[in-house]
Amino acid sequence: MFEPFYDRLKRLCAERKTSVSAVSKAAGCSSGSPTAWKNGAAPKFETMQKLADQLGISVRELVGVDEWDAQEQKTVDTLDSKEHLQFAFYGGEEISDELYESVKRFAEVAKLEELLRKKNGGRIN
Numbered sequence: 001m002f003e004p005f006y007d008r009l010k011r012l013c014a015e016r017k018t019s020v021s022a023v024s025k026a027a028g029c030s031s032g033s034p035t036a037w038k039n040g041a042a043p044k045f046e047t048m049q050k051l052a053d054q055l056g057i058s059v060r061e062l063v064g065v066d067e068w069d070a071q072e073q074k075t076v077d078t079l080d081s082k083e084h085l086q087f088a089f090y091g092g093e094e095i096s097d098e099l100y101e102s103v104k105r106f107a108e109v110a111k112l113e114e115l116l117r118k119k120n121g122g123r124i125n
Contacts, residue, residue, distance in 0.1 A: 005116065006037040008064055012055055023054045042116035045109045065112060 003011075006020070013020050020034045027050035029043075037043065043051065045059070052062040 003064055004040070005042050005063065006034070006040075009037065009051065009062070012057070012062065016055060023051060026054045027051045042113075045113055048112070059112060063112060063116060065115060 009023070010020050013023050020037075021031075024034050025031075027047065029047060029050075033043065033047070042063075048059045048062055052059045055062065
């Protein structure tokens with residue numbers, strides 16, 4: 001079952017004996033950010049990374065992506081073949097392992113943001 005971002009963040013903070021406002025402030029967020037999240041907005045990936053770092057967890061754990069339907073993650077998982085990526089983005093031209101890993105990370109970020117938009121009514125804050 002999906003847990004809204006703010007509710008999940010609040011629970012994760014409580015488990016660590018801290019508050020959403022303390023974690024968001026330490027992450028460099030504006031004072032209005034928690035209210036926006038409470039009202040259904042989702043933070044940008046860069047903000048999620050900072051929040052996750054403050055909590056000592058991964059972004060995937062922060063947003064609960066591992067708990068969503070495995071089918072939702074299929075887009076990123078299909079990038080398991082360097083050959084597929086080379087064909088899709090570079091016309092079959094050889095790419096370095098570093099570029100392949102960078103594109104996979106970018107796809108992961110894009111997919112997380114897309115999932116959050118779907119779950120939060122299209123809003124990213």
